[in-house]
Structure formats: structure tokens, C-alpha cells
Amino acid sequence: MDLVVSRPEGLYCPPGDVYIDPWRPVQRAVITHAHGDHARRGNTRYLAAAPGEGILRSRLGEDSHLQTLAYGERLVHHGVTLSFHPAGHVLGSAQVRLEYQGEVWVASGDYKVEPDGTCAPFEPVSCHTFITESTFGLPIYRWPAQAEIFAGIDAWWRANAAAGRASVLFAYAFGKAATYRALGQPVPQGTTADNLQRLDALLQRFACQQLIFLGDFLHAPEAQTPATLNALGDWRARHPALAVTLVRGNHDKRAGDPPTELGIEVVTEPLLLGPFALQHEPRPHPTRPVLAGHLHPAYQLRGRGRQSLRLPCFVLSDGVSLPPAFGSFTGAMNLRAEPGQRFFVVGDGGVWSVAQGKE
DSSP, X not given: OOSSXXXXXXXXXTTTTEEESOSSOOSEEEOSOSSTTTOOTTOSEEEEEGGGHHHHHHHHOTTSOEEEXXXXXXXXXXXXXXXXXXXSSSTTOEEEEEEETTEEEEEOXXXXXXXXXXXXXOOOOOOSEEEOOOTTOSTTOOOOOHHHHHHHHHHHHHHHHHTTOOEEEOOXXXXXXXXXXXXXXXXXXXXXXXXXXXXXHHHHHSOOSEEEEOXXXXXXXXXXXXXXXXXXXXXXXXXXXXXXXXXXXXXXXHHOOOOGGGOEEEEOSOEEETTEEEESSOOOOSSSOEEEOSOOXXXXXXXXXXXXXXXXXXXXXXXXXXXXOOSTTOOOEEOOOOTTOEEEEEETTEEEEEOTTOO
16 A cells, blocks of 8 residues: 555645645645645645744645644544655755555655755654655756856856856846835845855955846835845845945835945946946847846756656857846746757756757
8 A cells, every 4th residue: 555645636645645745735734844735725734844934824824723743743633644854955845754554655746855054954864665755856967066166156256257257147036035025025035145255255255356237226115224224234235345236126216226336336227347248138239138137037948758857047149148047036937949040948057958849
């Protein structure tokens, strides 16, 4: 007897009469973590790992019938022993261990095996059958260590600095999460701090003389919270000699220019730099190739059967080229290759060419 089977409502454990991350309303839902594609409203009862309780209640509602267990704590239901174990993905993420009549199955949920300090690290769990998420299961993904990734970025930035080239960041959108929270949307906190920490790490490693944002520095007027502005002020104080330029984008027009004390030069598009016209909007320039930051391109790779993988990508052409977004809370738009365009997906610690007409 299979301990877990697939049903239209989701993964189902027949002897325990529970579903794991169901996508349709059920009586008993075991939740691996609080991301919206795993934790959905409408179920009668929820069970989840205790570290994610606050996020889940924000998503599901304070009145949701939510029970939690500490990592490793066991609960017996209809003869099935259930426990949660760290998955290393986000705060509160968990693998679900099910034991029944000597058989042990583990459903992973989303997981990451390299610790990053933001949540409990992944814990291997001995079992007879392991049900794994496969978002990154295609052969293109062979994740290198973070140190290797930074070393590659280091070499690239140093080559740019030696050649006198500017380093460009795209679609940063500081304060985007603060904007959505001001509108009552339950989104995670700390995205601005995360972006600034990533930017700090890059600036500490590489010799950068100028930093250029291609629009949408602040997401909306609601983004100008004291916390966001204070974080930006502290960041700017750490890099007083760095020349920072903002090419004004559509969100900047509504949000307003950054505070003058941040020392950011604000210009209208196009900003002519070397052979390029740096813009926010992806409009052709009459004499120069354009780098535009407004769109955040992604490409859908498809394999056999129902295999698919959505990746951020660069779109290059002689007219308008589009880079992927930098911000950690920025969406992406699926694009298809038009005549004259070349697509390069980002994955496996590198950039990979996609043959035109292939998915």
C-alpha cells in the first residue's frame, strides 16, 4: 500500500486521511511552508511546523484553525505518526515524515541543502520513499557553492572596472514590500534589507566607480516609510564616494525622486553611456542600442511530458536588450523570441544560450 497517493485535491495519505499542501479545500491539510502555492485558504484544519506559524496566520487569517508542532515533535493520527523536519527553504519550511506499520515516507516540500542563515538548515531524514519537489530538477541545475558564484561575479566586475565600464543594476524597487504591506497585503518583511545586503557584498568585493539604476528605485509613495528611508540612508553613508545615478522610471514618477540626502543623481531617459542608451522603457533609440530595465524577462523551458522550468533571462538584440531583475521581490514576465532576438537563461551558476525556436 502506498502511504501517499496523488488525488485531484493534492497529495493524500489514505491511512491518515490527511493531504499535504492541497490545492483544493479539504478537511485536514498538512502544510510544508507558507508560500502561496503551498498554503491556501479554505481548508478546515491546518497542521504545520511551529517556526512558520506567524507567517501562516498572516496568509491564512488569524481565525484559521492552525495547529503547530516543533521540529521533530511527533503526532499520531489514525495510526500514522507524523512529524516535521527542517527543509532549509524559508522560515518554517518543513519536510513531512509519515510512518505507518513500519513504512516511512517523507514529502520534501520546497527545500535547499545549502544553509543560508535565514532558517533552520536542511535535515536529512531516513525513509523508505522520498517525495521530492523538482522545481529545479532539470539537468541544467547543478548548483555550485556560493563562494564559487561570488568568485565568478568578482572576475566579471574586476574586468569591468579595469576597462572603465559602469556596473548596472536593473529593477531594484526598494520598498516594494513596504508598499504592499501598506495596502494590507501579507508580504514578507526584510526584502529591502536583503537587497542592500546583497549590494553591500558586491560593493565590498568589486571596484565599482559608478552605480546606475534603470528606473523604479522606489516602488510607490507608500515605500517611503521611515524604516526603508533609514536603511537607504545607512547604506549610502557606507558608500559616500560611490557615484549613483537613477534613470527615472514609471514607478519613480509616482513615488517621487529619492531624498536629496541620498546623493543620487536623477536623470530622464535616455542616459547615453558609451555605445548604449540606458533607459527604463524598452523603446528603440534612433542611433544607439538600448539597455532597458522596465521589463523583467523570463523564459519557459519545457522538457518531456509535463516538465517545465521558468528561468530569468537576458534578451539581446541590435535594438533593445533586456536584463533580468535584480530585486528579490520583483516579478518576471514570460517572453518568446522575436526575429533578431537571442535569449540567455540564468541558471547553474552561469548564463546559457537558448536556441531560437526551442523551449
